[in-house]
Amino acid sequence: MTAPLREALPALRAGGGKAFVPYVTAGLAGVDAALLRGLEAAGADAIEVGIPFSDPVMDGPVIQEASRRALEAGATPARALALVREAGLGIPVAVMTYLNPVLAYGERRFLDDATAAGVSGAIVPDLPVDEAGGWVERCRGAGVAAVFLAAPNSSPTRLVAVASASEGFVYCVSTYGVTGAREDLAASARSVVDAVRPLTDTPLLVGVGVSTPEQAREACAFADGVVVGTAIVEPLLRGRPDETLERARAFRAATG
């Protein structure tokens, strides 16, 4: 039995390990059960499976393009969940999507079907914690860890709310702006982690703009792990899943 997200990452942290969590967009060519298993074999501690949305305002050009292609190819939430089920991974899977597809599916039904498919975490970046009262309750009821984002400019009060609502991990947004490559890991990544650390024992993962193994290593010096999306998805846009797996191994090696 696979450990759910809310147990797996805290256990890893307790043992001094650092988490490497790659993101892939479901429905994009090359994102199949074999790729997910390949990411597990490359050493991922969990996988974020993106359910594409037509208007991904949190995402930069690479994930936007991946979402567009996936939707054009007929991606739906149901197919994304079927992919997770088919992959049958030994590591936890979190879904990442926007609020509207979840509302259209029906929140409760979405969580039930996700759980049945083996999903144990959910990230909805356009659902901030103060709008998420009902969502958090439904996630807990379904046994799905609700993950919220902490931003460099979040007020102390908001960080308390984010830290207490998040299960599995807290998604520490490293910098201002959308997902995508950055030259440097922003200093704000560290300040976000430092600000959330005293508020919770839940692992703190840095994401948005972690684009090289070197940056991942840097982040793991102060955080409990990294989420890597753009760098993992980009080779898939060129039809190179082999390169995605190669990069995953490099990130794994860098995070230790």
Next chain:
Amino acid sequence: MTAMAAEVSRPDARGRFGAFGGRYVPEVLVPALDELETAWRELRTDPGFVGELDAVLRDVVGRPTPLSYAPRLSERLGYRIWLKREDLAHTGAHKINNTVGQVLLARRLGKHRIIAETGAGQHGVATATACAMFGLPCAVYMGEEDTVRQAVNVDRMHLLGAEVVPVKTGQRTLKDAINEAMRDWAANVRDTHYVLGSVVGPHPFPWIVRDLQRVIGDEARAQYAERVGGLPDAVVACVGGGSNSIGMFTAFVDAGVRLIGVEAGGTGRGAEHCATLSKGTPGVLHGGRTYLLQDEHGQVLPTHSVSAGLDYPAVGPEHAWLKETGRAEYTSATDEQAVRGFMALSREEGILPALEPAHAIGWLLERPLPKGSSVAVCLSGRGDKDLDTVRTWLAERGEP
């Protein structure tokens, strides 16, 4: 805003209009929205701010705009039609009411850079104008498709000193321009204010833009009372995102007046329209819960309208609420009706209207109201930007 006497209790403290509105945005934008909300709560009734804004509206924008009687059209249709002449506001549309207010607000917040989205280009021009007036750098996101069909407004923005950023994602129209503006804002939120152009988006934008546009209806109600006495039977305005219509409706919500919003019915075939309130379902887009044109999986659908300014798959949350409560009625006019409206107003009243309010006129041409009705129509903008579109339309159909 001198006439902001009748206080409206919506939205509630959480930015809701009934079940609609709210704030569904990435965490990084929440602090900026909090800051805006706090500032607006204070400034909207602050005598210094209101005085500064009123002076700009009077001396630069040219307010109050006239309420003109349309005698020939009235006689032909059997109505008494009054036109609220936002086409005569500086830059040629109602959009300037909002942009000067928000740029003054941005100055109070100490933001040094302005961004905006635009569809037809009117909001972009109005934002560029306000930025030129106050010496702020301005970037306007505009769908590539719209930069072509509203090329004149792209030139105007350039000449006013703004940077126009063509957006090449999605359908390359207004919705995609808003996506891109929100991405810019998320990256630059510390020093940048996003001048959203309609009563859409996350709280507090639908509230701020409503407050800044209600001058249209406040003036119209007072002008009507003075010229005619009492109230019109109906108030009619086009609805894309819904800023001119909310601006017009707000003054009449508490009165016994029919409020009628006319959406873009597009070609009249299948899904080729943007009649969000008439044919959409509730969902969340651009930070607010409202009516949307979406498929069964919650993906936002492509839209079509002859007018770039109405070409949007969502609508302001206050309109969603006005629809749900039955206080306002929403209908639609096709591309063809809009062009007919454009021609009628041009030839019978000597006014070239923008294609957006031409939808409201086109709807009236079908005589949908009881004979003898007195109607106040918001003529939200002038038609210079649409001359090519209309000429092409007529030429394709062999009409002179």
